[in-house]
Amino acid sequence: MIFAAGAVLAQAADEPSRGWQAVVEGNGIAISLMGMTIVFVALVLITVFIAMVPSLLAWLDPILPKGHSHHAPPTPDEQSPLDQERVVAAIGMVLHTEFQKTLSQSK
Secondary structure, eight states: HHHHHHHHHHHHHHHHOOTHHHHHHHHHHHHHHHHHHHHHHHHHHHHHHHHHHHHHHHTTTTTSSOOOOSSSOOOOOTTOHHHHHHHHHHHHHHHHHHHHHHHHHHH
């Protein structure tokens, strides 16, 4: 009788666990809770960092160089002679093209 009970226990030990029993035996609940905790802490850190960005930028403002805005065209004093030559060349090309169109249409 004892031998039969031992054989049943040995056979039960050889079979893989299924369902929640497998999760409990493999420490699945603890691993899941640890994973959720890690993700939660990472998201909190990201949120705190994003919330601190304005104050961090205000703190770094005196240190970082000022950026130049390119929204307005440069003044004539800021333009180099090369820029003015390019503009003149573009205007000349447009005039030449329009003149050629006019000549070809009049023929």
